[in-house]
Amino acid sequence: MSGRPRARRTPLPYGLVLPAAALLLLALGYPLGRQVVLSLQDFGLAQQFGQPPDWVGLDNYTQLVSDPYTWQVVLRTVVFCFVNAGLTFGIGLGIALLMTRMHGIVRVATQVGLLVAWAMPVVAALTVWQFLFDTEYGVVNWLLTRAGGDFDHHSWLLHPLSFYAVATLVVVWMSVPFVVFTLYAGLTQVPEDVLEAAEIDGAGAWQRFVHVVLPAVRPVLLVVGLLQVIWDLRVFTQIYTLQKAGGVTHDTNLLGTYIYALGIKGGHFGTAAAAAMFMLVLTVALTAPYIRMMLRQEED
Amino acid sequence: MARRTSPAVRVVADVVGIAVLLTCLFPVYWMVSRSFLPRNEIRSPDPVWLPFGGNLDNYGRVFAGHAFADALVSSLSVTLLTVVAALFFAFLAAVAVSRFRFRGRRTFILALLLIQMIPAEGLFISQYKMLEGMSLLNSVLGLTLVYVASVLPFTVWTLRGFVEGVPRELEEAAMMDGCSRFQAFFRVTLPLLAPGLVATGVFGFIQAWNEFTLALVVMTDPGKQTLPVWLVGFAESRTRGVDWGAIMAASTLITIPVIVFFLLIQRRMVSGLTAGAVKG
Numbered sequence: 001m002s003g004r005p006r007a008r009r010t011p012l013p014y015g016l017v018l019p020a021a022a023l024l025l026l027a028l029g030y031p032l033g034r035q036v037v038l039s040l041q042d043f044g045l046a047q048q049f050g051q052p053p054d055w056v057g058l059d060n061y062t063q064l065v066s067d068p069y070t071w072q073v074v075l076r077t078v079v080f081c082f083v084n085a086g087l088t089f090g091i092g093l094g095i096a097l098l099m100t101r102m103h104g105i106v107r108v109a110t111q112v113g114l115l116v117a118w119a120m121p122v123v124a125a126l127t128v129w130q131f132l133f134d135t136e137y138g139v140v141n142w143l144l145t146r147a148g149g150d151f152d153h154h155s156w157l158l159h160p161l162s163f164y165a166v167a168t169l170v171v172v173w174m175s176v177p178f179v180v181f182t183l184y185a186g187l188t189q190v191p192e193d194v195l196e197a198a199e200i201d202g203a204g205a206w207q208r209f210v211h212v213v214l215p216a217v218r219p220v221l222l223v224v225g226l227l228q229v230i231w232d233l234r235v236f237t238q239i240y241t242l243q244k245a246g247g248v249t250h251d252t253n254l255l256g257t258y259i260y261a262l263g264i265k266g267g268h269f270g271t272a273a274a275a276a277m278f279m280l281v282l283t284v285a286l287t288a289p290y291i292r293m294m295l296r297q298e299e300d
Numbered sequence: 301m302a303r304r305t306s307p308a309v310r311v312v313a314d315v316v317g318i319a320v321l322l323t324c325l326f327p328v329y330w331m332v333s334r335s336f337l338p339r340n341e342i343r344s345p346d347p348v349w350l351p352f353g354g355n356l357d358n359y360g361r362v363f364a365g366h367a368f369a370d371a372l373v374s375s376l377s378v379t380l381l382t383v384v385a386a387l388f389f390a391f392l393a394a395v396a397v398s399r400f401r402f403r404g405r406r407t408f409i410l411a412l413l414l415i416q417m418i419p420a421e422g423l424f425i426s427q428y429k430m431l432e433g434m435s436l437l438n439s440v441l442g443l444t445l446v447y448v449a450s451v452l453p454f455t456v457w458t459l460r461g462f463v464e465g466v467p468r469e470l471e472e473a474a475m476m477d478g479c480s481r482f483q484a485f486f487r488v489t490l491p492l493l494a495p496g497l498v499a500t501g502v503f504g505f506i507q508a509w510n511e512f513t514l515a516l517v518v519m520t521d522p523g524k525q526t527l528p529v530w531l532v533g534f535a536e537s538r539t540r541g542v543d544w545g546a547i548m549a550a551s552t553l554i555t556i557p558v559i560v561f562f563l564l565i566q567r568r569m570v571s572g573l574t575a576g577a578v579k580g
């Protein structure tokens with residue numbers, strides 16, 4: 001922070017922060033507390049119609065933990081998350097690196113393309129990709145049939161594996177632009193003179209990349225990687241929409257859609273709240289190192 | 301760092317660049333071009349790659365009935381209300397955080413960073429219960445409440461950077477010339493914050509306009525649905541008839557405002573989203 005801090009004690013800053021803090025407490029803090037309570041209650045349809053909920057302790061959790069399906073969903077969620085985050089990150093880094101080597105015009109064109117893909121609203125992108133992979137009128141089936149495959153009227157969403165492949169394609173297509181823009185911005189900050197010095201000292205391209213470029217962009221790589229993990233862990237819209245379009249819900253649920261199915265669809269709010277706690281804990285577990293790093297930075 | 305690139309590397313890079321460009325643009329091209337095509341051309345055995353002509357019939361079917369208009373009204377109300385409320389709350393908080401030292405300041409800043417990590421998908425069940433208890437299901441106000449909370453941390457964080465970017469000396473100079481502290485702030489600092497307010501406002505707009513999960517959970521009444529929720533329902537209800545033309549037309553309509561706004565604030569999005577890591 002620049003400038004002199006105001007030493008005078010005044011209630012003004014508290015007044016200024018209060019509305020924002022109050023709103024966050026109401027819309028996020030209260031539900032978080034409520035969710036913990038809810039996860040310890042038997043809250044089903046009867047309670048929805050006015051019957052007071054019973055305290056059941058950890059029953060909701062034991063019920064979830066002892067159900068193999070829960071673990072299947074958690075495993076799917078984690079695998080989906082890492083596959084998607086990994087692909088997005090790898091492809092994004094590759095494009096960003098190559099972008100530093102392109103002709104100026106090609107680079108600008110690439111950036112415009114990425115920007116358009118990035119700007120596309122999730123649901124609009126989903127309907128288009130659904131159309132591209134449509135059983136009857138999809139271009140993908142047409143192309144693959146033309147290429148000699150047996151893809152006439154092939155249904156992509158029916159089998160879990162190809163369902164996830166389509167979902168992954170959509171997620172990666174939408175997420176790569178952010179990674180490219182951020183990493184490219186980081187790469188252009190790598191000091192030129194250090195690179196030159198390394199080259200004069202006889203460092204090859206690979207050595208320069210590992211010893212100069214990578215350390216310089218490490219903080220950016222870290223944030224982008226972790227944001228990707230957070231975003232791909234909570235993926236909901238893509239799975240929900242593709243399920244509606246023909247996926248088998250039971251075979252394709254991830255945590256987000258499972259919570260939705262339990263609570264909003266099934267009316268088992270207690271169990272759903274417990275499952276939602278799973279997602280929160282999973283997020284904390286996967287992002288704890290990053291949060292610790294952030295706290296340390298903020299202290300400086 | 302792009303000096304002396306060997307010709308071979310450059311060719312590879314350019315080829316990849318063009319491939320990326322095509323991969324990014326093709327779905328968008330397909331969406332827009334199909335939205336003007338009559339049904340028989342969309343369904344022709346061989347795809348029409350370069351359509352010439354076409355008409356607005358698909359758009360006509362989107363606008364048939366009240367559903368699209370209702371969803372548009374819902375989306376616009378929630379989005380605009382979210383932007384205004386988020387900017388107001390965030391602006392006050394950003395000024396406090398960047399212009400004052402006070403007890404709890406650091407805690408507040410850290411809380412903002414941590415809150416940004418909370419996945420909405422891990423909280424929608426209890427947010428639903430809360431809004432239900434407040435009789436705010438199917439209400440613009442209820443959805444706005446949860447939206448404002450979700451964009452507020454980013455907005456405060458970004459605005460804080462903008463406020464810090466305006467030198468305090470400018471305000472002090474105005475005060476020497478006889479302005480009160482408030483006058484100095486509103487006449488000198490506020491106008492300089494306009495770009496920051498626009499950038500964060502547009503960010504809030506895009507978030508609220510695109511959001512799907514909470515809208516799906518909170519707006520269950522078909523007449524109250526926002527555009528994304530309506531579109532998914534529309535695509536589903538059309539599946540049997542497979543009216544891809546109308547679905548593409550609707551998707552195009554939803555996409556246009558976002559693309560326009562996105563081009564405006566692209567740079568800010570990149571620096572803003574990673575601000576937490578790069579700068580404390």
